[in-house]
Structures are given as structure tokens and as C-alpha cells.
Amino acid sequence: MKELLAQLAPASDDWQLFQQYVRVLLDQGLPRSSADLLRQSGIDAVHVGEIGMARADDVEIVQRGRDEGRTIITLDADFHELLALSGAKSPSVIRIRIEGLRAAALAQLISAILQHAVRDLLAGAAATVKDNRFRIRRLPMRPGETEVLPPA
Numbered sequence: 101m102k103e104l105l106a107q108l109a110p111a112s113d114d115w116q117l118f119q120q121y122v123r124v125l126l127d128q129g130l131p132r133s134s135a136d137l138l139r140q141s142g143i144d145a146v147h148v149g150e151i152g153m154a155r156a157d158d159v160e161i162v163q164r165g166r167d168e169g170r171t172i173i174t175l176d177a178d179f180h181e182l183l184a185l186s187g188a189k190s191p192s193v194i195r196i197r198i199e200g201l202r203a204a205a206l207a208q209l210i211s212a213i214l215q216h217a218v219r220d221l222l223a224g225a226a227a228t229v230k231d232n233r234f235r236i237r238r239l240p241m242r243p244g245e246t247e248v249l250p251p252a
Contacts, residue, residue, distance in 0.1 A: 103232045104209070104229070104231070104232045104233070104234065121169075121218075121222055122143060122144065122171065122214050122218060122221070122222070123144040123145075123146075123168065123169055123170040123171070124138065124143065124144070124145045124146070124170055124171050124172075124173055124210065124214070125145075125146055125147075125148065125161065125164065125165050125168070125170040125171070125172050125173070125191075126145060126146070126147040126148065126173050126174075127148055127161060127172060127173060127174035127175065127176060127179075128148050128149065128154055129174070129175045129176070130147070130173060130174070130175065130196070130206065131202070131203040131206060132147045132149050132150065133203040134147070134203045134206045134207045134210070135147040135150065137203060137204060137207035138207050138210060138211065141207070141211060143210075143211060143214065144170075146170070148161060151164075158176065158178045158179055158182055159182065161179075162179065162182055162183075162188075162191060162193075165190075165191035165193075166188075166190050166191045169190075169191070170191060171191060171192040171193070171194060171214070171221050172191055172192070172193045172194070173193075173194050173196065173210055174193065174194070174195055174196070175195070175196055175197075176195070177195060179193045179195065179226075180193060180195060180226050180228075180241070183226055183239060183240070183241055184240075184241040187240045187241075188224075188239060188240060189224040189239045189240050190224045190239065191224070192220075192221040192222075192224055192225045192226070192227070192239070193225075193226050193227070194210070194213055194221075194227045194228075194229065195226075195227065195228045195229070196209070196229050197228060197229060197230040197231075198229060198230065198231060209229065213227065213229060213234065216234075217234075217236050220236050220238060223238060223239075224238065224239035224240075225237060225238050225239055226239060226241055
């Protein structure tokens with residue numbers, strides 16, 4: 101993961117954007133304590149379990165993210181598919197494809213991604229993080245563009 105974090109160096113001129121506008125919604129399946137760690141570092145973060153949405157379906161979570169201007173962080177591929185099928189321009193979604201991350205490592209990774217891609221995420225984007233790779237695509241996506249990483 102060190103190699104991935106090195107790739108995600110923040111643009112210094114984007115720091116104010118990051119601090120003022122970035123808000124995230126963590127999906128079920130991600131450690132709830134990651135939201136606490138992100139808040140401690142100054143990021144406006146909420147976990148679906150904290151707001152009574154632990155059993156919400158993906159469409160409800162997408163709508164909540166859109167309504168609140170939050171980037172959705174998830175392990176679930178369905179969010180990218182929903183965005184592609186709907187042609188939506190928001191909310192931004194980051195799909196984490198690294199298994200076994202503990203809360204602290206996940207919070208560190210999310211913070212690095214948010215700082216690195218703040219402009220794309222604020223404009224509307226779908227991102228995928230896998231092992232040592234990070235890819236991002238601006239929204240709207242078209243059906244069939246749900247995977248934002250090139251084939252292995």
C-alpha cells in the first residue's frame with residue numbers, strides 16, 4: 101500500500117478545496133471506526149450505520165450521497181453500475197478493491213485519495229482503487245464503463 105499512497109500525492113493548491121468541500125459517506129462493509137478516524141483528521145465523514153441506513157439499498161445510498169453532496173466510499177461494484185445505467189453526474193463513488201484493510205489503514209487511504217482527486221470528485225467521478233493502482237473517470241459514465249481499471 102505504500103506504493104499506492106506515494107502515487108496519491110495531493111496537489112498543494114487543492115488543499116483549501118479539500119478542507120472546505122469534501123464530504124464522504126462510507127458504505128456498509130467498511131469499518132464504522134474509519135468514519136471516526138476521518139472526522140478526527142478533519143474530514144466530514146459519515147458511515148451508513150451511524151445514520152440508520154445500515155440496511156438501505158444501493159439506490160437509497162446513492163440518493164443520500166447526491167442529496168448531501170457526499171462522495172460514497174464502498175467495496176461494492178453495484179454503485180458504479182448504477183451510475184453508468186442512470187447516466188448520473190453525481191454522486192462521486194470510490195470503490196475500494198483491497199481486502200483486509202483495517203480502519204486506520206483505510207482512513208489513511210481514503211484521505212490520500214480525497215486529497216489527490218479532490219477536483220475530479222467535486223465535479224463527479226467514479227474511482228477504483230486496487231492493490232497498487234488508482235483509476236478515476238469523470239461522470240457521466242455509459243453502460244459498460246463500470247470498471248474503471250484496465251483489464252489485468
